Amino acid sequence: MSDQSEVELLSFRIGENEYSVDIMSVREIRGWTRATSLPHAPDYVRGVINLRGAVLPVIDLALRLSLDAEEPTERNVIIVVDVHGRNMGMRVDAVSDILSFPREHLQVPPEMDADRDQGFVQALTIHDGRMIRILDLAMVLPSPKDVAA
Secondary structure: OOOOOEEEEEEEEEOOEEEEEEHHHEEEEEEOOOOEOOOOOOOOEEEEEEEOOEEEEEEEHHHHOOOOOOOOOOOOEEEEEEEOOEEEEEEEOEEEEEEEEEHHHOEOOOOOOOOOOOOOEEEEEEEOOEEEEEEOHHHHOOOHHHHOO
16 A cells, blocks of 8 residues: 555455455455356366466465355345455455555554454544455465466
């Protein structure tokens, strides 16, 4: 996220959990498309889809975050994000909102068990009485070699 005084986030749901990402990382939001699986890819990698002629890896964010995941349905969406010039799709249950609030409202998450907390959540904030987790996409997204294993 940049050093502006306001933060703009795209929030989305995975089950009953609400997460968000920096809106500047979001390239598009599209409906669920069945992915072509890849052999030997991690379980959270759903596979790849054709995005206007480009091969786009799609991860299931519920599985990546060690949450209960259901089989994707047509109600799910894929959030296409760009992190350091690398595009990837994230399957989520639904997109919720675009949020904007002062940067000073962000709080560092408490330290948790090092084995379970892999640094996926970079900040927390309360918005309209809801706890919003802000994901660090660089930590959440697998490396290219993990996807193409």
